[in-house]
Amino acid sequence: MSASGHRTASIASVDPASPPSRTLHGVRQRTADSMAVRAVQQAEDVDGAKIGVVFTLSRSADEQFLGLVASAIRRVSFRQRFLFAIGCPSASPAERSPLVFCGTTDELVQRAGVLSSAKFLGRVTEGSSAVSQLWICSVRNLAATAYDELALWDCLRKAARVPADPLAPPPGARSVQQLLSHARARLERLTPQQAYEDLLSTNRPYAIILVDIRPARQRMQDGGIHGAIVVERGLLEWHLDPQSPQRLAVANRYDTRIVIFDHEGDASSFAAVSLHDLGLLRATDLIGGYAAWREAGLPMEVTPTAPAESVRPSEEY
Numbered sequence: 266m267s268a269s270g271h272r273t274a275s276i277a278s279v280d281p282a283s284p285p286s287r288t289l290h291g292v293r294q295r296t297a298d299s300m301a302v303r304a305v306q307q308a309e310d311v312d313g314a315k316i317g318v319v320f321t322l323s324r325s326a327d328e329q330f331l332g333l334v335a336s337a338i339r340r341v342s343f344r345q346r347f348l349f350a351i352g353c354p355s356a357s358p359a360e361r362s363p364l365v366f367c368g369t370t371d372e373l374v375q376r377a378g379v380l381s382s383a384k385f386l387g388r389v390t391e392g393s394s395a396v397s398q399l400w401i402c403s404v405r406n407l408a409a410t411a412y413d414e415l416a417l418w419d420c421l422r423k424a425a426r427v428p429a430d431p432l433a434p435p436p437g438a439r440s441v442q443q444l445l446s447h448a449r450a451r452l453e454r455l456t457p458q459q460a461y462e463d464l465l466s467t468n469r470p471y472a473i474i475l476v477d478i479r480p481a482r483q484r485m486q487d488g489g490i491h492g493a494i495v496v497e498r499g500l501l502e503w504h505l506d507p508q509s510p511q512r513l514a515v516a517n518r519y520d521t522r523i524v525i526f527d528h529e530g531d532a533s534s535f536a537a538v539s540l541h542d543l544g545l546l547r548a549t550d551l552i553g554g555y556a557a558w559r560e561a562g563l564p565m566e567v568t569p570t571a572p573a574e575s576v577r578p579s580e581e582y
Contacts, residue, residue, distance in 0.1 A: 293330055294337075301337030304349060309422075312436075314346040314373075316421040320408055326353040328363040328401065335367035335399060348373045348425050350381075350417045354408035361390060362407040366400040374400040376424035384416040445531065448538040452549045457558040460524050460551055464569045471547060473522040473569050474515055476505070478536055479555065483528055490558065491566040493526075501525075501536055506543045523548040530554035 300319060308315035319334065331351045338349050348368040355362040364381070366374040378400035382389045388405040407413060429435055439447075455463065464473055475493040477484065478501060489495070494515065496504050503511040507519060515521070523545060527533040533550035540548035551558065559565075 294333055297330065297333035298337045298341075300334050301341045304334075304338060305341045305347075308347070308349075309418075311422050311425040312427040314348055314369075314425040315342060316348045316418075316425050317350075318414055318417045318421065319349060319351045320414070321351075321353045324354050324356040324362075326363075328365065331363055331365045332399075335365055338367060339398075342369075344369075346373075346425075348377060348421050350377065350421060352404070352407055352413075352417070355404075355406045358406045358409065361403040361405045364402050364404050364407060368398055371398055373424060374398055377420050378402065380420040380424055381417065384420060385413070445534060448534045451538055451541055452534060454534070454549055454552050455524060456552050457561045457563055460558075461563050461567065463522065463524075464567050467570050467572075469522075469572050471520050471522050471572055472515075472518070473524065473572075475567060475569075476501075476523055476525045477555070478525055478527050478533060487528070487555065487559075488565065490555070492568055498527075498532065498536060502539055502543060505540060505545065507545075508543075519544050520547060521545070524551060525549070526551035526554045526558065528554050529556050 300321070304317045304319045305315060308317040310316075321330070321334075331353065334351050335349070338347065338351075346369050348366065350364065350366050352364040353362045366377040366381070368374045368377070381402070381404075385404050388407075390403045390405075404413075426435070434440075460475070463469065464475065475490065477489055477493045477495045478498045479487075479489075480497070484495070494513070496513075500511075503509050504513045505516045505523060506512055507516050509516075523537070523540060525533045525536050525540075525548065527536075527550075530551055530553045533554060537548045537550040553560075
């Protein structure tokens with residue numbers, strides 16, 4: 266019998282009707298029942314399905330115990346549509362630990378199993394198997410970081426969704442215009458004239474930098490503003506996060522005013538909000554972007570002045 270076949274047999278052989286007793290099996294059964302009740306009580310609802318992620322406290326739990334938990338969840342769920350991931354944390358980085366998906370249909374658990382294989386690329390053992398609404402596998406270094414639990418929740422949410430019209434937006438989806446409006450509601454956007462005056466002001470208590478996120482092709486075609494820092498959009502967070510090992514020398518404090526511009530002022534709003542999420546709450550963008558700056562007839566060379574108070578700008582200026 267193959268390794269995967271042995272795993273299937275070990276879980277399939279669990280008798281959910283066996284009464285708990287004063288034996289090791291009885292203790293394991295009561296523990297499994299308790300975990301199942303808590304998991305169902307704390308479950309999240311997705312399209313009418315209860316979903317949840319359960320990790321055992323013991324790092325030595327085996328697949329048979331995970332099978333007991335799965336059977337208990339099935340009893341506690343009272344025939345409601347459900348999908349749960351049950352795992353045992355690994356004791357060491359090299360150890361492979363069991364992971365079981367249980368649900369009301371084979372389709373549900375297979376969806377979750379396939380998604381998990383993509384999430385834990387290279388960490389899931391070959392020979393994962395599905396039987397009786399269970400998907401059984403083992404994962405190397407399972408639950409070593411918070412990523413694993415978040416990834417499992419994402420697998421369950423996606424797998425539990427009821428198939429819908431592919432041409433209609435799914436629940437919770439927003440258009441790009443809605444996202445843009447939401448982003449701009451978080452910003453104090455600047456006109457080109459306001460940004461230019463702020464750059465030259467000696468009365469501000471903060472440092473200020475102008476950041477050009479346009480692609481190289483556009484900069485070569487349309488020119489740029491000398492004195493602005495060029496950061497490609499894909500590297501923006503890495504280069505401006507004060508905690509990033511790849512940060513630029515100017516990204517050394519959280520109170521710096523970072524004014525971002527692109528060509529017309531759309532992508533720059535999303536970029537500025539991304540910096541807000543990093544804690545750079547003075548970040549904003551240029552209304553109308555580079556095109557508006559040029560149309561306003563502002564100088565194509567800027568040199569930010571030092572702030573009025575003790576805040577010292579970076580030497581990169």
